[in-house]
Amino acid sequence: MTQRLRFDSLLGLFPLVLLLGAWQLLGDPESPFFPAPSSWWPALFKLGQGDKIIPAILDTVRTFGVGLLGATVLGVALGLSIGVSRTVGRAVGPTFEFARALPPAAIVPVASLLLGFDETMKVVVVVLAALWPILLNTSSGVQELNPVLLDTARSLRLSRRRTLFGVLVPSVMPAIVLGVRVATPIALVITLLVEYLTAVNGLGALVGDAQRTFQPAKVYALIVITGVLSLVVNSLVRSVEEAVRRRRVGERR
Amino acid sequence: MLLALAVLWEVLVRFKVAEIQFLPAPSEIATAAQDALAGGELLGRIAHTLGVTILGWGIASTIGVALGLLLGLSPLAYRYSMTSFEVTRAIPPITFVPAALLVFGFSLKMELVLVIYGGIWPVLINTIGGVRSIAPELRDVGRMLRLSRLETIRKVVFPAALPAILVGLRLALSLCLVLAIVAEMVGNPAGIGNGLISARQALQPALMFVYVIVAGLLGVALNAGLRASARALLPGNVVKDVAAP
Numbered sequence: 001m002t003q004r005l006r007f008d009s010l011l012g013l014f015p016l017v018l019l020l021g022a023w024q025l026l027g028d029p030e031s032p033f034f035p036a037p038s039s040w041w042p043a044l045f046k047l048g049q050g051d052k053i054i055p056a057i058l059d060t061v062r063t064f065g066v067g068l069l070g071a072t073v074l075g076v077a078l079g080l081s082i083g084v085s086r087t088v089g090r091a092v093g094p095t096f097e098f099a100r101a102l103p104p105a106a107i108v109p110v111a112s113l114l115l116g117f118d119e120t121m122k123v124v125v126v127v128l129a130a131l132w133p134i135l136l137n138t139s140s141g142v143q144e145l146n147p148v149l150l151d152t153a154r155s156l157r158l159s160r161r162r163t164l165f166g167v168l169v170p171s172v173m174p175a176i177v178l179g180v181r182v183a184t185p186i187a188l189v190i191t192l193l194v195e196y197l198t199a200v201n202g203l204g205a206l207v208g209d210a211q212r213t214f215q216p217a218k219v220y221a222l223i224v225i226t227g228v229l230s231l232v233v234n235s236l237v238r239s240v241e242e243a244v245r246r247r248r249v250g251e252r253r
Numbered sequence: 254m255l256l257a258l259a260v261l262w263e264v265l266v267r268f269k270v271a272e273i274q275f276l277p278a279p280s281e282i283a284t285a286a287q288d289a290l291a292g293g294e295l296l297g298r299i300a301h302t303l304g305v306t307i308l309g310w311g312i313a314s315t316i317g318v319a320l321g322l323l324l325g326l327s328p329l330a331y332r333y334s335m336t337s338f339e340v341t342r343a344i345p346p347i348t349f350v351p352a353a354l355l356v357f358g359f360s361l362k363m364e365l366v367l368v369i370y371g372g373i374w375p376v377l378i379n380t381i382g383g384v385r386s387i388a389p390e391l392r393d394v395g396r397m398l399r400l401s402r403l404e405t406i407r408k409v410v411f412p413a414a415l416p417a418i419l420v421g422l423r424l425a426l427s428l429c430l431v432l433a434i435v436a437e438m439v440g441n442p443a444g445i446g447n448g449l450i451s452a453r454q455a456l457q458p459a460l461m462f463v464y465v466i467v468a469g470l471l472g473v474a475l476n477a478g479l480r481a482s483a484r485a486l487l488p489g490n491v492v493k494d495v496a497a498p
Contacts, residue, residue, distance in 0.1 A: 016337035101472030103431040105438060105446070106465045109453045113461070189345040196347065197438065204347070211351030219351050227344035234343065 035217040040224065043217035052206065057229065060202035063119065064191045064233070067126025071187065072180055074127065075134030079179075080168065082135070083142025096135070104129035104190050108197050122194045122202075130187035134179035141175025142168065177244045184237045188230055203229070277459040282466070285459035294448075299467060302433055302444035306475070309365050310429040313372030314422055320373075321380025321421075322406060325414070331381075338377070346371035346432060354440050361443070364436035371432040375424035383417025384410060419483060426475055434468060445471070 024036050044053070082089045107125055115121035149171060153163040169176075195204025203226055210218035277285075289295040324331050324338075349370060357363035391413055395405040437446025445464050452460040 013336045013340070015334045016340060019337075098469050098473060101427070101476060102465065102469035103427075103434050103472060105431055105435045106449060106468040109438075109449050110458075110461060110465055113453060113458060185345070189347050192345055193347045193435065196350065197435075207348055207351045211354055214355070216352075216355050219355060223344060223348045223352060226348045227340065230345055231340070231343045 035220065039217045040221040043215065044221040056201065056203050056206045060191055060195065060204065063122045063126060063202060064188055067123045067191060068130055068184065068187045070123060070127040071130035071183055072134055075131045075179065076138050076176055079135040079138025080142060083139040089139070100132045105193060108194055112198050117198050117200050122191070122200060125194050126187050126190050129190040130183040133182035133186065134176065137175045137179030138172060141172035145171055173244060177241050181237050181241055184233060185230065188233060192226060277462060281459040282462045285457070286463045289460060289463055295467065298445050298448045299471065302437065302446070303471065305364055305368060305444065306430045306433045309368030309433065310372050310426050313369045313425060313429065314376050317373045317376025317421065318380050318418060321377045322384060322410065325381045325384025326410065342374050347435065350435060350439060359440050359442060361441055364433060364441040367436045368429045368432045372425040372429045375428060376418070376421040379417045379421025380414060383414030387413045423479055426479055427472060430472055430475060
């Protein structure tokens with residue numbers, strides 16, 4: 001079965017291979033718009049020799065990682081308090097509705113003006129953008145909990161702390177993980193966006209630089225790299241989600 | 254809450270409790286908004302961004318639904334192309350901004366292409382998912398009634414997949430707005446994105462905040478508009494997912 005699946009997904013690559021093949025045959029390596037795929041690798045190689053590509057990838061991954069982590073901590077904390085207390089939920093509801101609709105791209109110029117062009121600014125923007133799916137999933141996860149669960153904790157006279165970490169957090173874990181999975185691609189996109197717009201560091205800045213200096217082969221090569229990066233990150237998050245789900249199934253038995 | 258925050262912000266900036274460089278007080282932002290409105294500049298920019306977002310979203314939705322129906326209905330097409338779509342989708346649309354700039358230059362075309370490209374994905378993926386999760390019995394009904402292929406799609410498949418499609422449409426709409434603003438910030442010199450950047454370069458932080466707030470309001474308005482039209486045009490049971498806040 002898995003053998004068959006793997007074969008099927010290889011078959012599915014057919015149009016992409018066809019497209020790239022046609023591009024290679026018809027494309028001109030010197031074209032300012034669509035340089036042939038074979039010219040992408042030398043461009044990439046040159047970047048590697050200049051010791052640019054690895055630090056850029058590391059910068060991007062670091063901003064992305066710290067941003068996603070910050071968004072998770074903040075989102076879970078806010079989501080839990082909104083989910084538990086109706087008053088808090090009502091008070092911050094409209095503010096959050098607005099903040100959520102704010103296109104993250106619009107925050108970038110403001111953040112860079114107020115905070116300057118540095119790593120902190122990058123992380124702040126990523127946190128602000130990736131926060132919402134985690135926050136909303138957590139708060140609705142709490143609201144959908146069986147009330148008996150919290151009543152049980154109360155009748156057992158568990159301390160607030162034990163209720164929080166022993167009952168609340170474990171039971172909304174799947175909702176949190178789902179939120180993180182939704183937030184992951186957002187965090188990556190926003191990381192690249194901030195880098196591209198402010199040219200601080202990272203892959204986004206590198207792509208922007210290649211475009212401004214008219215090096216199309218480099219641009220396409222970097223697009224491929226970001227694609228690979230995002231595939232890796234997504235499959236990583238998916239396997240974490242799998243692991244959490246498996247543990248829960250084990251608990252129920 | 255929003256009001257309380259604004260008052261707190263005003264007080265803090267006024268009395269220099271929190272002195273952050275370039276942070277304008279809400280009253281300054283309000284004045285800047287009035288000026289921008291009076292000059293007509295703000296409305297023109299809003300109209301541009303809104304127009305491109307909705308036009309691009311419409312085209313992206315049409316392509317996404319059509320392609321999604323094809324891939325959802327034909328196992329052959331699905332088998333021979335799905336991985337390609339998965340791989341391409343993984344590349345963040347933002348990274349295509351530089352490529353689009355190289356190919357189309359600083360133009361409206363570049364902005365539109367970017368918005369359409371980004372908007373297709375959520376619609377496509379949700380349409381495929383919706384079509385493939387239709388109960389096989391429903392298709393059997395279509396066969397039993399001897400509906401033609403086109404009729405089956407129109408009367409059975411499309412209505413059954415509609416809730417999933419609507420979710421995709423809603424995701425795509427907010428994405429289209431973001432991409433339009435990004436394209437305006439770096440490429441096409443028009444609309445809200447460009448307004449933001451020019452205000453920044455002219456060191457007019459109050460005006461910049463006006464554009465940020467307008468961008469947020471636009472997001473809220475587009476979402477509310479989509480919800481309202483879905484509720485007005487479609488039967489109640491379909492709208493549930495879209496109308497949920």
